[in-house]
Amino acid sequence: MIWEVFRQEESGDYHTHCGNVHAPDRDMALAFAQIQHARRMPANSLWVVPKDEIGEVDADEAAFGGTTDKAYRWAQTFNTDEDFAEEIAESQREQEAAERKREDRA
């Protein structure tokens, strides 16, 4: 049985996928995950999830975000000033970064 492994580096971080292990049950999966995925890389917590329990949809099947122009959903569409409040500026920087990544792939 295959278990997908998610590692959290520090308390409060997100658990991110880092690989998988073969194991007959959850306890063994946790033991193997520690050896394979947390021996050198720093870890605060590991999750193991049976591979069969993971659902997936990928970019071949789905047009993520749709194909219609939805400029009205982005902060950068509105030409008011965002720098008067740092949290608004930060939100816009994150949205701009996401938009750039989407454009790079298109």
Added chain:
Amino acid sequence: MNVSETKDRAGPRAFGPGDDVPREYREAATRMIQFHANSEIMGAYLERPFIRQAPSLDRKLAFSAKVQDEIGHGQLLYRAAEELGIKTREEMLTELAEGEGKFLNCFHYPMDSWYETPMIGFFVDGAAMRRQATLKNTSWEPYAHAMDKICFEEGFHIKHGESILRELATGSTAQREKLQEAFDEWWPRILQFFGPTDDQSTHHDFAAEVGLKQVSNDELRTAFLNAYLPKAERYGLEIPDEPRITYDEDADRYEVRESDLDWDEFWQVAKNDYQGSHEQIGTRADAREAVEWVRAAIEGDGPGSSPTEAAGAAD
């Protein structure tokens, strides 16, 4: 962990579902996150009519995207609250529909005209964003993670709100007058957004000690005024004489004269006992009932759900 150990270990994103945090912590966090989740939902319902009433297609699209986002934020937050193990999402939604769930003061007031939309979309959302940015460092990790996504999205909402504000503020004399009227009406409510001063805030101490709350009401109100009062002035809005606001140059901060605000009304609102409270909660309760069949179909035990679909949904 007992309460004093929890206080010692409290820090940004310090505790998650795997940690043995005491009941006092779970209850305080549930109260805070449920309030926040309820507010997202009630704010969305207040703005929903303006999808229909928007004056242009652009505004309509943006309003509909925004309302959709806010409902999504509510769902994220109910999940973060649910993981505390005190209440299920279903229980929290029932409490909201039955008038037991508490939510933000500003969302108890009816919003009738387009001129009022920037009061929520710029000032109230802006106040909320000031607060939410500080909650990225809350000690309940699922709450902080929900904040990451909410703050990512929220920039669009506030800029959209300011865009409407600017349009009306640079419009005809009649438009500017109506905007000023809306501002006069909403300004005291907006100042009450952050609640009473810290010495009167009943839940502040514990929530701060266990790291749930990072910044006090007073500090947040000051931070809000520092950024948003100059904005109001820039758009030619006259700040009402009352409540009196003074600027302390040495401390570089604005002070609101608390006694100028109507705290009887505030506490009536806080108890869901204001006239608007009944209307807004009623709207939400009706909508919930009207789409009960959709939930039943998804859960697989209502009309329209086939046996195969039901089996899939139950898995």
